[in-house]
Amino acid sequence: MGCGSCGTGKPGGCKSHGSCGTGSCNRMNVHDWLMNLPFSDPESSCKVVEVSFNKGSRKEYFRNNSLQYFEKGAYVTVEGVSGFDVGEISLTGELVRLQMKKKGVDEFNPDMKRILRQPSEKDVELFQQNKAREPQMLMRCRAIARQLNIQMKLSEVEIQADGKKATFFYTADDRVDFREMIKIYAGEFKVKVEMRQIGIRQEAAKVGGIGSCGRELCCSTWLTDFKSVTTTAARYQNLSINQTKLSGQCGRLKCCLNYELDTYLDALQQFPDNADTLETTRGTAHLIKKDIFKNLMWYVLPDSSKQYPLTIQRVKEIKRLNGRGEKVEELQAVELVNNKPKEIEPQFVDVVGQISLRSLERGSKRRKEKDHREQQQQRNDRKGGSGGGHNEREAKAERSHEPQQRGGGGGQQRNAGNEQQRQGNNQGGGGNNKPPQQQQQRNQQQKPKQQQQPQRQGGEGNNNQQQGSGNNKPPQQQQKHPPRQQRPHHNQRPPQDKKPPQQTPPPPSDKA
Incomplete structure (x- = not known):
């Protein structure tokens, strides 16, 4: 380009x-x-x-x-x-x-x-020192102007290389009385102060930035003079009068609106003048826009909102007929051919019934069971400690069913007591040989009164155990550690109205 x-x-x-x-x-x-x-x-x-x-x-x-x-x-x-x-x-x-x-x-x-x-080393060193003072000086000057309540905006401070003069560039809407401010600046910074007022576009050129085109601002790179820009330039180029889109970084109309204005004016010369309206039998057609790239003029009729593109030759012909007092019946609009491929609209797909609630429920149930197993495993790992472990806890649970040994010859007495306890439990349970799980379900279905009777009968067997082994502790203290399968959750407590089911005693040992 x-x-x-x-x-x-x-x-x-x-x-x-x-x-x-x-x-x-x-x-x-x-x-x-x-x-x-x-x-x-x-x-x-x-x-x-x-x-x-x-x-x-x-x-x-x-x-x-x-x-x-x-x-x-x-x-x-x-x-x-x-x-x-x-x-x-x-x-x-x-x-x-x-x-x-x-x-x-x-x-x-x-x-x-x-x-x-040519600059010497001393000149360059002094120049760099004074340039490093500019940001701090600008901040301090803005604070002083705010304290004095002066309606002005300081945009830039430029210090001379030798540090004897400082130029302050500012923007203001009205006249500003900064005599008192100059005295404060000269006394605090020890420099000769020069105040220079600039416009908003000059301020944007000094600050710089990126325009809507993605390139650096023209006023901060190559543009040296600023020409006036009006909304007429936007109308000639068929641009919508939108102040937000047509304004630049400075808040004024973009300077680039004047760049292609001459090209548009040259292209508009071949369009007929005074062609804003056309007389037809259906009414007066009004011009709404001009397309200089396709050399078309768009009109609209009063009885419809449809737009009719007409060529320049057709518009000139209708104007000539209207000049003789004749009205045309049809505008003879041009048919525009769109070469763009038509986008295929997505079709509607019925997905009802493809996903059942049962599959979702099964998936959620599996996830809950998996989470529960992971939590149980973590809880067992924490309880196991450093030297515990899963096998050691099982060994402790098995040892908890064995009677405690007291003295050298107490083992045979305990075995005899265990035999008597097993016989008492069989008598108290009525000879029920069902597995523990079925017995537990049966006990839960019975009434509370019927639930207490086998427990009392089982207690008689426990008394026989106490007589045989010489152990006077109650049966609940003897079984401190129930089996792992029947151990309740550490956060859950058994209901008060229901007692835990009767535990099945361990099988007799070979010594008995």
Whole structure:
């Protein structure tokens, strides 16, 4: 894409307009293509160079009286206010004359400042120290202006390289009386203060940013002058008058609305004038828009909301008939062919009945059982301790059913007591040889009164056990550790109205 104003066709666009002399750029290289032309004379060459300060936010022209040649991008020490300043050369050669002519600067002005020398190490060190003070000074100045209740906005502070002068750039809607503020600034910072008011667009150029196009702002890169932009430019380009979309970072209309305005005006010249209305038998057709790319004019009739695209020749023909007092019956709209492939709409799919509730319930039940097993395993691991373990807990549960040994010959007595206890339980249970689980279900279905009777009968067997073994402890204390299968949850308690089922005693040992 080439330059919009000069048509040089540089790769990536001639944003700097350096080849045509319509502007200059502070971030892009500018080649002086006029230097090697035959009419170039060293004696008649331009002795003025363009120097940019503060990263290109301010540019001035200085006379180069020395015979030394400075290239673009080199730093030089120039005259300042009661001292010196350090800047970067942004443009040299014949292009400087074109820029000076555009801005109305006299090349042979005797009051023009001069280039002193190349910067020394001391100049560069002092320049860096003063530049490092600018952010803190800007914050302090804003705080002072807020305390004094001055309606102004400080956007930038620029300190001279020698630190003797500071320029404050601000924006304000009305006139501002900052005489008291200048005294405070001069007394606190020990510099010569200069207040310079700028516009909102100049402020956006100094601050910088990214536009809606995704590129850096034009005003902060190559745009040097700001032309007025009105909503008429948007109407010529058939843009909707939306203040949010047409405004830039500064809050004003975008400068790029003027870039293609001339192209649109040239294309609109072939469209007929005074064609806002057309007389037909169905009523008056009103113009709603013009399409310069397809050379069509869109009209709408009063009795319908349908839009009719007409060619330029058809509109001219209807205007000629209307001039003779005739009304047309049909507008003869153009049929527009859409070459875009039609999007296939997704079809409706009935998924009712594909997923049953039973499958969901089974899945949720499996997840609950799995979670319960994991929690039980973690709980057993915590109870096992460091040296416990699963096997040791089972061994303890088995040993809990065995009678406690007291003395050397108490083992045979306990075996005899166990035999008597087993006989008593068989008598108390009525000779019920069913498994423990079925016996437990049967006990739960019986009434509380019937539930107590086998327990009392079983208690008689326990008394026989006490007589045989000599152990006077109650049966609940003898069985401290019930079997693992019947051990209740540590957070759950058995119901008070129901007693736990009768435990089946262990089988007799071989010694008995």
